[in-house]
Amino acid sequence: MDLDELDRLWERHPAWRVLRAHNAPLILSFLGRQFIDDNRGAVPLGALVSALDDELFAIHRVSPERYAQGAAAYIDDWSDPKAGLLRRFYPAGSEEVHVEATPALEKAYRWVEGLRTRSFVGTESRLQTLVDLLRQIVHGSETDPAERIAELERRRDRVERELAEAREGRFAVLDDTALRERYQQFASTARELLGDFREVEDNFRALDRSAREKIAGWEGGKGALLEELVTSRTDIASSDQGRSFQAFYDFLLSEGRQDELSDLLDAVQGMPQLHGDRPHEGRRIRRVHYDWADAAERTQQTVRGLSEQLRRFLDDQVWVENRRVLELVRAVEASALAARDQPPIDLGLQVDEPGLPIALVFERPLYDPQPDVVVDSMPAPQDALELELDGLFAQHFVDSARLAGNIRAVVPPRATVALDEIVALYPIEEGVAEILGYLSLGDDDLAVAVVDDAGEMTLDYIDAGGTPRRVRMPQVTVTRR
Incomplete structure (x- = not known):
């Protein structure tokens, strides 16, 4: 990071600005407890002002001169758009102003929380996690069946050795230090995940706000706007952030995985060597998967807001069009009545x-x-014996998985290659049916499209009879996301 970028962050970023505020301890202690520690979403403005008033009353009993402003004034300052700590809005179906924490507040709170001195800093478990991630990256992206089979056999051999040792009563057990280290890492990651949800929700809300601005200022046709809004909704779902969030949300909705996670958390909470003098943290971790579900539902509700905007826009447009039709019908009726008396x-x-x-x-x-x-x-019995069955048995099947594998072997991620270049490396074996198979591919990470009708490409192949054939067709490209 260069000096200019740091200057901009120092002046404009809300998280850095709150750290420079004179009342930063009050901001982080009160808002952190209200929103971040309790994983709370939007709360009514009046309830938050009342809670801060009680907090200030307790502070003034010890230090009367500290934080002299009123609770409402503090909340107004913190919820100002320039401050960027709280967001004011009216939720659907409510006439009362609500406020919720922003990702900037979460970042500032987590940074200050990391300044506390830790009596125990674990490194071995994090190294194991990094190694496991590297294994997932390398083996999860392997496309060679032989390599994948070899890796699975190595895992099987390792598991069989552990089973044999366990049957003999020989197995390794984590000591108290290793248990505390892994529990510390789990608790930290669980809290960071809640903060990530708040940032993902804010990113989705920005996309939703962009769609609302398009609707408010649109002056063209309804079809063009709908196409643009549907594209925005598709971009949210197909982006890396959206796909990762959807996978996490599907995990939470799985009943079997929820039961497994609950059983694991119950077993962890039954280990007295993990909690020590901080039993309240253990109680929070015990319900962390419910906190994840609440945060994911708030994020999902933000995504659903864009679909709600589409429906509301269509309802408004239908009402306007119906009103215009009624106005035209009434104008025709008035003209007919006027022409009846004085034709x-x-x-x-x-x-x-x-x-x-x-x-x-x-x-x-x-x-x-x-x-x-x-x-x-029904054919006559004597005719049934004379039917030609060669055409039936001559049918063949084009393996679309093989075609997709050819593309993935040639086209790197986030790149585009012409179809004739792929065919040059993997010659056509099934004739025109194989060319049509390439054009009909539609996997999540592949996209086949005709780029230019004016352009032309030539594909050569040899048919079943051994005759060379040539196909001329528009330029076709294959894109891998």
Whole structure:
């Protein structure tokens, strides 16, 4: 980080600004306890002012001159957009102002919390975590079946050795130091995850606010706006942040995984060597998965707000269009009533024919029911033996997984390659059906699209009879996300 960037952060970032405030201890102690320690979302403004008033009363009993302003004045200062500590808004279905903490407050609070002296700093468990992450990165991205099988066999051998040793009564048990170290790392990561949810929610809220601004200032057609809003909603879901959050949310919604997590937390809380003189932290960790679920639901509600904006926009547009139709109908009715009393002189209708054709009802032909038609589609027994079955047995299947594997082997992530370059490395084996298979691929990380109709590409292959063939088609590119 250079000097100019640090100057900008020092002047503008709310987290750094709160650390420079003269009442920073009051801000972090009160707001940190109200929102961060208790994992609380939005609260009514009046309830927060009342809680701060009680806090100031307790402080003034010891130090009457400290923090001389009133509770309402402090909350107004902290919720000012320039301060960036609290966000004021009206939730749906409520007429009372609510406030909630911002990611800047979370960052400042966590940074100050990290300044406390720790009597025990574990390093071995974090090293083990880093090694496990490296294993997941390397082995999880392996595309060679032989390498994947070899890794799974190594794991199986290791597990079988541990089973054999356990049957003989020989197995390693973590000592108290290792248990405390891993528990400390788990508690720290669990608290950081709650802070990450607040930041993800703020990022999603910024996208939602952008959609509201588009709706408020839109002057074009309804279809163009809907296309833009749906694209924004898709971008939220398909982004790395959105996909990671959805995977976490699906994990929380899994009943089996929730039961497993609850059983593990219950077992951890039953270990007296982990909590020591901080039993309140253990009680918070015992319910941390419920805190995760609450934070994830608040974030999910922010994402659902964009869909709500789409529905409200469509309802408003339908109401406006219906109102315009009624206005036109009433204008036509008023014009008709005015023309009935005083018809225009030049109002009339000219007919080229001297008379109008008249068709009487009895001149129409009577209903003539048709006999039922019996269709016998079964072939004669002697004909069944003469059917040609070569075409049926000559059908073949194009493996789309193989085609996707060819693309992933050639195209690196976040890159685009022309289809003819892939075919040059992996020649076509199934003829036109294989080319169509490439065009129909639609995996999450692959996108096949016609880039330029004016351009042209040539694909060569050899058919089943051994005859060379050539296909000319528009330029096609393959993008890997």
